[in-house]
Amino acid sequence: MIDLQSGGLPRRALFILIVISLLLLCWWVVFLSGGSALPHVHLVYVPIIISAFVFGPPGGVAAGVAGATLMGPLMPLDVATGQEQSFVNWSLRGVYFTGFGILVGGFRWALNARNEKIVEALNYDSETKLYRTSAFLHNISDCFVNRPENQRDAMIQFAVKNYDELIVAFGLEAYEAAIQSASARLSSAVPEASVLGRSGRDRLNVFLPDCDRSDAMQITAQILEILENSEDATGVALVLSLEAGVAISPDDASESEELLRAAAAAIADGALTSAQVHSFDRRTNDLRKENLELLAELRRALMNEGLAFYAQPKARCRDLSFCGAELLVRWNHPERGFIPPDQFIPLAERSHLRGAITTHALRSAFAYIGSLNIEDQPADSRISVNLSGEDVTDERFPERLSGLFRSNPNFLRRLELEVTETALVRDWAVAVPVLEALREMGITIAIDDFGTGYSSLAYLRDIPADTIKLDRAFIKDVVLSSQNQCIVRHAIDMAKEFGLTSVAEGVEDEATMHWLCDNDCDMFQGYWFARPMPQADMLSWLDTKSS
Structure with a gap:
């Protein structure tokens, strides 16, 4: 009617x-x-x-x-x-x-x-009878129009962190029963003027009118205790692992949808912390937006050959002669200028763009091996490329690499692939066979940043590797620090015991070089010997070095 x-x-x-x-x-x-x-x-x-x-x-x-x-x-x-x-x-x-x-x-x-x-x-959500997102936002929209000037309103979003685990272990029906119980407890725990809603299967929303940040944080902590003790309809205790994001209007947002996004952003920004309740921080949110924009630009740079790979030469300790180089990615953005790798490589790894960077690096390595006549150099001269955890846990990676070197498979013997201990932990059972397959192709494997990972001794025993690269954190002050000297000396000795080549990174002065050579380190790289340089400059540098 x-x-x-x-x-x-x-x-x-x-x-x-x-x-x-x-x-x-x-x-x-x-x-x-x-x-x-x-x-x-x-x-x-x-x-x-x-x-x-x-x-x-x-x-x-x-x-x-x-x-x-x-x-x-x-x-x-x-x-x-x-x-x-x-x-x-x-x-x-x-x-x-x-x-x-x-x-x-x-x-x-x-x-x-x-x-x-x-x-x-x-x-309305069929299980909890709470407002769905659109209705929730519609019902609180008037609060943003007629609010007194000095009033603060709070938005709280609760996220179920172990949602996937609960679904797999107990099933959707038991999970929904637990959420239904939690929402009933939530309704009885919040102030009477509150508006409740549900977003998706793993988010509960609470709008608290006339509530400042300190009160909202306190109320949120109290609600978390109540929600995490929910049980499903069969009486089986389901532990809802929850975290919450808090945003305040008009400080953090001036509209209902924007405020809800701010609460969700607070949860996302606090994912790497141990706290359960996270307050929205505009600077962190702006950084996330900037990173997302940077990620989109990185994707375009990969499509348009916008990345370059500079080579940093390595030297033998015994005679300071050239013995190859490590390729390091460089991004000279047309508007932002030079962007450090540590700013965009983590973004690439989280978005599965790291594999595309590796492909570009391998193509550059092929070009360097040919242009620098590495095949005419002593057998230990190689071009090194860094791999990610995504690469070493991809069973198809050896085949993909072989395809990139199809025009001259002999170049594979002059290729060295560097992998960190952290990357290997990603999936040890898959990574080891991949590394063994790469070694069978004639490629040498280096453990990068040795000593900073999880269990270096175990990796030395089990990883099919040829080289360990001593992290610059130990090399930087090795001349002055007796502790660093002890660590580096033992690492070099272990490498020799296992038949591995030792390479020191971050050699910045002559004194450090002499200390490493006196303690039987095999190779080193760093600004004292040569800075990273593009391919054309590398050719000129080699000509000067040889003359």
Whole structure:
């Protein structure tokens, strides 16, 4: 039925007046046309339909009875002769009118019930009966328009961190039962003026009007204790591992949707911390936006060959002769200028772009091996490329690499692939066979940043490696630090015991170089010997070095 509640009595009276007016108009038209014997009598169905649609079956009955009366006892069969209708004639017509009104009103009731179910499904979550996101935002939108100047409103979003784990272990039905229980507890725990909602399967939202940040943080901590003790309908204890984000309006956002995004952003920004309750921080949020923009630009740079790979030469300790180079990625952004690798490489690894960077690096390595005539150098001269955890856990990586060197497979013997201990931890069972396959192709494997990972001794024993690269953190102050000297000396000795080549990174001065050479380190690299340089400069540097 048409909603009369919003208009109250005046609107109801207006519709009644319209129906009465139409009934009288129909009577007048039928009377002027000659009486009820003519087809014009059926005009009365119009006000009956309107009344039934507005007021349901009762309205259809009332209009039907009124129509039957107007077109029966009050309407001659023939106006010209004054012939009256028989009782049977106008009473049957009244039955038709009334029955039609009931039928239309019943249809309207059924349609209205169906619409109410649709509206409920669109606005309310079926399990928790909380507002869905769009309805939630609509219901709190007025608070942002009529709010007093000094009032603060809080948005809290609760996220179920172990959602996937609970679904896999207990199933969707048990999880939804736990969420239903949690939402009931939430409803009883928040202030009366609060508005509750649900976003997706793993988010619950709470809007707290007239609540500042400190109060919101305190309330959130109290609610977390209540929510994490929910049980499913079967009594099985399901531990909901929750964290919450808090955002305040107008400090963090001035609109409802923006405020909800800010609360979600607080959760995302606090993912790497141990805290359960995270407050929105605009600087962190701006940094995330900047990183996302940078990621999109990195994707374009990869498509348009916008990345370059500089080579940093390595030297043998015994005679300071050139023995290859490590390729280091460089991004000279057309607007931002030089962007350090530690700013975009982590972004690439989180978005699966790291593999594309590796492909570009391998192509550059192939070009360097050819242009620098590495094959004519001593056997230990190689071009090194850094791999990611995504690369070493990809069983198809050796085949992909072989395809990149298809035009000259002999170059593979002059390629060294560097992998960190951290990357290997990603999937040890897959990484080791991949590394073994690479070694069978003639490629040497280096453990990069040795000593900074998880279990260096175990890796030395189990990794199919040829080289260890001592991290610059130990090399930087090795001349002055007795502790660093002890660590580096033992690492070099272990490398020799295992038959591995030792390479020191970050050699910045002559004293460090001499200390490493005096302690039997095999190779080193760093600014003291040579800075990273593009391929053309590398050729000139080699010519100068040889002369």
